[in-house]
Amino acid sequence: MENDVTKPRWCGWIALRLRAIGVVVCAIVLALGWTVRPAVSATPDGQCLTCHTVPGLEMPLPDGEKLPLTIPADSFAHSIHSPLGCTGCHTDISLPTHPAAVPIIKSRREFSLKMVQACQTCHTQQFNDWRTSVHAALVSQGNTAAPVCTNCHSPHAVQKGVAEAIDTVPCRACHAAIFAAYSDSVHGILRRGGMRQAPLCFSCHGAHAVHVPSEMQGLKDVCLRCHKNAVEEHGTWLPNVALHFNVVSCPACHVPSAHRRVDLVLFNSTTQKAIPDQEGIPNFVRPDASSPTAPPGLDPQTLFTLLQALNRPGVADKTVVNGRLEVSTAVEAHQIVPAESAIRDCATCHRAGANAFQSVVISVAGPGGIPVHYGANKDVLNSAFSIASIGGFYAIGGTRITILDALVVLALLGGFGFAIVHGSMRILFRHFLKHPRQDQSKG
Amino acid sequence: MQRIYIHALPIRIWHWINAFSCVMLALTGLQIRYVGTIDVVTFRTAVMVHNVFGFIVVANFFLWLSYYALSDKRVNYLPNLQVARFIRGAMRQSEFYAFGVFKGDPNPHRVTKYHQFNPLQAMTYQALMLVVLPIQGITGILLWNLTGFAGIVALVGGVRVVDTVHVLIFAAFLFFIPFHAYLSTMGHTPLADYKAMWDGYEEVEEGESADGVE
Numbered sequence: 204m205e206n207d208v209t210k211p212r213w214c215g216w217i218a219l220r221l222r223a224i225g226v227v228v229c230a231i232v233l234a235l236g237w238t239v240r241p242a243v244s245a246t247p248d249g250q251c252l253t254c255h256t257v258p259g260l261e262m263p264l265p266d267g268e269k270l271p272l273t274i275p276a277d278s279f280a281h282s283i284h285s286p287l288g289c290t291g292c293h294t295d296i297s298l299p300t301h302p303a304a305v306p307i308i309k310s311r312r313e314f315s316l317k318m319v320q321a322c323q324t325c326h327t328q329q330f331n332d333w334r335t336s337v338h339a340a341l342v343s344q345g346n347t348a349a350p351v352c353t354n355c356h357s358p359h360a361v362q363k364g365v366a367e368a369i370d371t372v373p374c375r376a377c378h379a380a381i382f383a384a385y386s387d388s389v390h391g392i393l394r395r396g397g398m399r400q401a402p403l404c405f406s407c408h409g410a411h412a413v414h415v416p417s418e419m420q421g422l423k424d425v426c427l428r429c430h431k432n433a434v435e436e437h438g439t440w441l442p443n444v445a446l447h448f449n450v451v452s453c454p455a456c457h458v459p460s461a462h463r464r465v466d467l468v469l470f471n472s473t474t475q476k477a478i479p480d481q482e483g484i485p486n487f488v489r490p491d492a493s494s495p496t497a498p499p500g501l502d503p504q505t506l507f508t509l510l511q512a513l514n515r516p517g518v519a520d521k522t523v524v525n526g527r528l529e530v531s532t533a534v535e536a537h538q539i540v541p542a543e544s545a546i547r548d549c550a551t552c553h554r555a556g557a558n559a560f561q562s563v564v565i566s567v568a569g570p571g572g573i574p575v576h577y578g579a580n581k582d583v584l585n586s587a588f589s590i591a592s593i594g595g596f597y598a599i600g601g602t603r604i605t606i607l608d609a610l611v612v613l614a615l616l617g618g619f620g621f622a623i624v625h626g627s628m629r630i631l632f633r634h635f636l637k638h639p640r641q642d643q644s645k646g
Numbered sequence: 647m648q649r650i651y652i653h654a655l656p657i658r659i660w661h662w663i664n665a666f667s668c669v670m671l672a673l674t675g676l677q678i679r680y681v682g683t684i685d686v687v688t689f690r691t692a693v694m695v696h697n698v699f700g701f702i703v704v705a706n707f708f709l710w711l712s713y714y715a716l717s718d719k720r721v722n723y724l725p726n727l728q729v730a731r732f733i734r735g736a737m738r739q740s741e742f743y744a745f746g747v748f749k750g751d752p753n754p755h756r757v758t759k760y761h762q763f764n765p766l767q768a769m770t771y772q773a774l775m776l777v778v779l780p781i782q783g784i785t786g787i788l789l790w791n792l793t794g795f796a797g798i799v800a801l802v803g804g805v806r807v808v809d810t811v812h813v814l815i816f817a818a819f820l821f822f823i824p825f826h827a828y829l830s831t832m833g834h835t836p837l838a839d840y841k842a843m844w845d846g847y848e849e850v851e852e853g854e855s856a857d858g859v860e
Contacts, residue, residue: 442693445793549689554682594804600681600689604806607813611679614817622828625743632748 250298251289252276262302266310278360292321292358315353316342322352332411340570350377366410367403369394374404384537402429415573426453440547450596451528454536455559456546461535463552464562465584465602466527467593468574469513473520477568478513480575500578501565503586510592526596528552528559553600560584560601647834652759653846656713661843663706667699672823674699675816700786707779722762723772735765747832757848774822778815785812 252274254260260272279285290296308314323330333339333352341349352358355366355373365371369391375382385391385404393401407425408414427433438444455463469478501509513522530536552559561581569575583589584602596602653661674687674696681689714720726732738754743766745751755764763771788795788808799808833839834849842848 440690442690442697443790443792445791449793549693550681550685553678553689555680556682590803590806590810594806595800597805597809599809600679603679604810604813607810607817610814610817611820614821618821618824622824626828626831628748633750636748636750 248288252279262306262308264308264310265306268311270308270311270314274359278357282359282361283363284358284361292318294321312347315351318353318358319351322358326352329411332409333413336409336411336413337415337570337573338413340573344570348377367405369403372404374408378404378533380534381537384534388537388539389541390537390539400429423448423453450526451552452530452536454530454539455528457540457542458530458535458538459540459544459546461530461538462532462562463528463559464531464564465560465596466529466564466566466574466576467579467583467596468525468527468566470523470525471520472523477566477572477574478522480567480569500563500580501583502580503583503588503592506565506579506583507588507592524565524593524595526593528598531562552598555600555603557598557601560598647849647851649847649849650757650759651846652757652762652848653843654713654717654719655846656709658843658846660706660710660713664703664710667703667706668819668823670699671696671703672816672819679813697790700783700790703779704783704787707775707783710775719760719762721760722768723775725772726765726768732765732769736769739764739766743829752851753832757850778818781811782815782819785809785815 255272255274256276258273261269262272263269284291319330330352338349338351342351350373354376366373369386372382382404386395390402394403405413406429434444434448437447441447454461470476471478510522510524551557563579563581563583564576565579566574566576583593584596585605587604587606589602589604674692677684677686677692678689678696681692687695714723735754742751742754746754753764785808788799789805789812792799792805799805802808830839830843831837833842834851838849
């Protein structure tokens with residue numbers, strides 16, 4: 204409808220004429236086909252392909268896009284969908300009324316969404332898996348870039364195994380930067396070298412029920428699926444190994460070059476899931492919205508107040524903060540290096556001012572469980588408020604509470620200072636008073 | 647001077663193991679907390695040594711507890727319920743440490759088998775052995791295996807609460823260790839009390855205790 208309002212009337216007139224010309228051309232081609240290629244057109248598919256193998260055949264759409272109508276006949280003949288024939292999927296098309304005089308496809312996206320229904324007729328399980336995925340969640344949010352079946356699986360050239368091969372895996376089309384990082388990682392190198400056990404995208408993310416493994420502890424579970432002895436092996440040298448596996452994501456150590464950050468997830472203690480973004484969290488500042496004049500993110504006191512507000516009396520589901528050490532970007536998360544190059548020096552994180560604790564985000568669950576991050580001031584990790592607000596996340600040394608350092612120094616000075624001052628006075632007084640010693644009891 | 651056998655062998659063993667272990671715990675504790683500033687050993691080594699001495703102190707605590715539970719000397723660790731008398735004694739002892747010791751006044755406390763500690767010592771050691779050390783041991787064990795004790799850790803408010811309590815007591819020990827070592831030089835010779843804790847015999851002057859208790 205928008206086109207009708209914004210485009211001049213002559214555009215519609217031209218489109219109508221073009222469509223009419225298309226119908227005439229198709230009719231001519233069909234007529235020629237019947238006479239020239241009777242063997243092909245003898246079958247229903249042959250009738251379709253008579254027109255739909257014509258190079259450059261496309262349909263102008265109301266949104267200005269063009270829908271390609273040419274089907275590569277050879278590819279289709281070799282695809283696993285070939286036995287189904289055209290009408291196996293295009294069930295609503297009948298030759299007498301095709302092509303329709305009035306356009307029934309408004310946009311390519313709308314056509315793709317409509318044809319998903321055809322896919323689910325046979326691929327019910329895969330479709331149901333997809334419906335639980337982040338991709339489906341994004342589609343339902345109106346994200347036009349989120350993939351449906353035909354975005355990943357070329358419907359007229361589907362061949363078994365294509366989506367599972369490193370050179371043709373469909374994920375790379377949208378996630379090119381991540382795929383490049385993966386390709387250079389130990390996983391990508393091994394996969395390309397022919398090791399079938401080395402993971403490809405779907406190995407960690409799922410093929411159709413695609414999820415974000417970095418959500419909560421999902422990544423650890425994904426890694427442990429293959430690296431089954433990882434906990435035991437780390438336990439030979441890493442103290443508190445179970446805790447490290449819970450609060451440190453694998454890439455935080457296995458991507459030494461990555462920028463690390465602390466992800467404080469607002470977590471519903473009853474449902475054991477991150478609280479949804481829709482609950483409305485005040486005082487949050489998106490990291491990408493920061494400017495020289497913008498505040499440096501949520502400060503310790505505001506986080507404390509926020510949690511007090513979320514956990515006000517009467518609220519049954521308490522919100523707690525679950526902290527995890529992550530890498531900053533999805534690209535970095537895929538740059539896994541061989542184990543011998545991973546970080547093993549505890550001081551990397553357990554010293555004051557460690558790089559890992561200079562960046563802090565607070566996360567809630569966005570659509571499909573994709574974490575939504577908000578910037579937080581790094582002081583939330585070292586403030587006295589952290590005892591109450593982020594009681595569950597602590598790295599000895601690295602996120603120590605600074606005010607306690609003053610107490611430690613005072614205690615040391617007090618203990619030694621008392622001994623030095625009191626002892627010196629005893630010596631001086633004894634010297635000047637020339638008194639014999641009479642004290643006898645220890646302290 | 648009179649030699650009185652005060653410190654039984656189990657207590658002397660406990661004391662010196664405890665003393666050495668607490669010093670090691672304090673040093674490794676400083677190394678763990680201030681890695682990057684203090685780098686005598688690696689963080690991992692410091693943690694391992696800290697854990698070992700932590701368990702030694704815990705086991706040693708039960709040696710101490712068993713001895714006093716089965717011995718009639720347990721009275722040394724029972725609180726003085728005569729509050730006014732206790733306060734008078736504490737004031738007198740404080741006055742001695744603050745002024746008397748400089749003037750050469752006699753120590754108002756006389757050590758006996760069933761009255762080892764002056765009022766200030768008694769108060770300090772009771773708090774230390776019956777409250778502070780057990781809490782430090784418990785928080786240390788929780789920090790040693792946070793996932794194994796996750797339920798308890800969550801119940802008390804999370805790892806930061808546990809660690810903060812552990813660090814507060816750590817600070818108290820950082821004060822107490824040099825303080826205690828110094829006050830132990832206030833015997834009739836600077837090493838008299840150290841010697842007593844080594845061989846078990848206290849050398850005391852004959853006469854009535856000025857804090858009123860024999």
